[in-house]
Amino acid sequence: MKTILILTDFSDPSLNAARYAAGLSSELNTSRIILYHSFLPLPMATELPVPPPLPSEDPYGRSNRQLNTLKDELSVKLSERVHIETRTGEGPFVSSVMTLVRDENIDMVVMGTSAKGTLERIIMGSNTLELIRKCKVPLLVIPPEAKYKPVHVVAFASDLKDVSDKTPVLKIKPIIDLLNARLLVFNVSEEGVRSFHADLIKEQKELHERWGTESVEYHYVNHKDIAEGIMRFAEDNNVQLVIVIPGKHEFFESFFHRSISKKLAYHTRIPLLIVNTE
Structure with a gap:
């Protein structure tokens, strides 16, 4: 950088x-x-x-x-x-x-x-x-309340759709390497969504293959609101930076609009790194 x-x-x-x-x-x-x-x-x-x-x-x-x-x-x-x-x-x-x-x-x-x-x-x-x-x-x-502190844990949010084409590993990896940070790759699905149907399993496999032998942790969680679920996951795992892809999941629009709760919006202190796939 x-x-x-x-x-x-x-x-x-x-x-x-x-x-x-x-x-x-x-x-x-x-x-x-x-x-x-x-x-x-x-x-x-x-x-x-x-x-x-x-x-x-x-x-x-x-x-x-x-x-x-x-x-x-x-x-x-x-x-x-x-x-x-x-x-x-x-x-x-x-x-x-x-x-x-x-x-x-x-x-x-x-x-x-x-x-x-x-x-x-x-x-x-x-x-x-x-x-x-x-x-x-x-x-x-x-965010307005974010204060700089060294970045040790980074989370990349994936919606497990078209993973092979829309996971910008080559853009993300150099940043992770410079930060020398632990990377958590995670997916938040709406509550009640089955996490083991064939298409989803295929995308999960593709996601793992995209990162190859990198030291990456994978997490799959459910939440009634995807936007809030992403930020809750970040807070619960002491994440200092969340990486998102515009247009890939509801979180993107929700974070910048009203569908996310005011309490979460006002209190989130975790910076977002937005990475386009092009």
Whole structure:
């Protein structure tokens, strides 16, 4: 993970995500961090000691000033070998991020979730779900209450559908190796679903073969709500990072919308690493 792109709007959740990413960067052997802000109108509630904008200050200048303030804060926490750069933009959010990912050879994108309202309001606005689906590199989503600590246990959630085509082992394995973490591969099925019919057994076999001889633990659990079942499994097994694939199971939509209970939504502190299969 040589280069990490951190998206920020200077809200408290996005600043928390930036601080989390700074801590994680040492585990990922990161040497370059890019801080990006799109200065389209967004609500801001910064806790950084930034003076109010001058009446004559243009959005570009204000964005750069706040980025440099965040850069100075993170620089104190990072080793000298990590170089921090800043970027601003005012074009369409998703396409701007995708251009940065391509042109700057980004290995991972980091963003935060909103602490206000429901989880369907995520920082960066309504384009976030589109970004999650289109981002070609791993996208790390940090809940507002998540605080960085070394990652020792990682869980990968599989829905056991089209495992051979939709299990991005080659994208996940390098991250697990860098973290030197224990990997739990698990499936959550709705209560009452039979776990031993022929098609499911075939997918389970394929799942094991995809990981080969890697040191992986497999778990198969039942829960009435798949989204909640995934997060309960993570909490019960002291997981510090959950890996999910967008569009593969109900958890993806549930986590970012209202079908997951408010209690779980507000109290989950486990970051999500979203990995596309393309």
